[in-house]
Amino acid sequence: MLMRTYDLILKKRNGYPLDTEEISYLINEYTTGQILDYQMAAWCMATYFTGMTDREISDLTMAMARSGEIMDLGTIQGRKIDKHSTGGVGDTTTLIVAPLVASCGVSVAKMSGKGLGHTGGTIDKLSSIPGFNSELTQDQFIRQVNDIHCALVSQTGKLAPADKLLYALRDVTATVDSIPLIASSIMSKKIAAGADGFVLDVKTGSGAFMKELSQAIELAKTMVSIGKQIDKPTVALVTDMNQPLGQMIGNALEVKEAILTLANQGPDDLTQLCIALGAEMLVLAEHSPDILTAEKQLLTALRQKTGLDKFKAMIRAQGGDERIVDSPDRLPQAQYKIPIYSNQAGYIESIDSLELGLAAMNIGAGREHKNSPIDLAVGLELKKKIGDYVTIGEPIVIVHSNMASSDQEKIRAAYTFSDKKVSAVQLIHMRNT
Ligand code: URA
Ligand code: CA
Secondary structure (H helix, E strand, O other), rough: OOOOOHHHHHHHHHOOOOOOOHHHHHHHHHHHHOOOHHHHHHHHHHHHHOOOOOHHHHHHHHHOOOOOOOOOOOOOOOEEEEEEEEOOOOOHHHHHHHHHHOOOOOOOOEEEOOOOOOOOHHHHOOOOOOOOOOOOOOOHHHHHHHHHHHHHHHEEOOOOHHHHHHHHHHOOOOOOOOOHHHHHHHHHHHOOOOOOEEEEEHHHEEOOOOHHHHHHHHHOOOOOOHHOOOOEEEEEEEEEOOOOOOOEEEEEHHHHHHHHOOOOOOOHHHHHHHHHHHHHHHHHOOOOOOOOHHHHHHEEEOOOOOOHHHHHHHHHOOOOHHHHHOHHHHOOOEEEEEEEEEEOOOOEEEEEHHHHHHHHHOOOOOOOOOOOOOOOOOOEEEOOOOOOOEOOOEEEEEEEEOOOOOHHHHHHOOOEEEOOOOOOOOOEEEEOO
């Protein structure tokens, strides 16, 4: 059938859904450069305003997933479950969940990305481990998962090239914040990475991409619906990002925090979230019969430190210095540790995660641009979280920096206080299946 891009834009603009063939035409022709940016941008804007049906969203997802190679994880035994976070501040979960779930006997073949802006990336965090190689070949990757059940590698640029092009176009045409486009973008990359099912951590709050709970819930539901339509079981937890997760923000600092957590000495919120996400993975992998049983298995793994042993085995297998596990002081260390003292007393009522994420980025923990260098040693250590009582002169944050000065005022301004007791934050807002 001969298609004209103009007609497809017009159809979409007038509010009619495109059929499967029309969507794959748009994506294929755009990926090969037959359709140019101005027409695709017009289609994005039409989609932004008129939305998409569930069927269109899953068609778009699959068309983008198929625009490049889809990883074949078929030679790895068992069901492969991937975990994805929409991005938060100090979100150390992958470093913990991957080895923890693997230590229960479920294979974790995980690809991760680098960080951008106020959110960190798992691959950057791992690069603070001396010698650690996250650039395995596909054969090495699969062999390692078959050997030790766990590998964490860098996402290849070949996955879902259509998404890469489309995301860059949306970024400059004010069409990023469309839920159908975000959901299909995320899911296309996940599907291309080859897993059989997905556990999604959709963040909401001041440090998240989705600031409003209602928006996060809609994104979660849309991604779960894509999973249903393509027969890949998907569970989404909508979780809180109104304060950074755990105590550490920064690359080496978060590796240290992951080690502590795997040794069952981590912060409560981080531990709780890792157990919740890990339990969903164990159930989707058909390893555990239900969430309660899965949680018990994970808690046992924490107590017996089998997840920590798995983390060590993974570091060794990927060429890293495994001694960092027993002596985290071998990780890169910042020259200065600058305490930020509170000039107010009271219960902490809110913490602006975005501001803290940006403060960490500004001292080098994150990238402002795709190619900015990062300083693995630096970041923030939170001494107090929402609900904690603080007196005047008490340290609320320790800035780990290689610069003698710090954004003291900005960091202080990220905190608000109350005279009255503040109730603890609800960490998991909702579960979608
Ligand atoms: N993250 C993605 O991967 N894609 C989007 O469209 C938005 C956020
Ligand atoms: Ca953290």
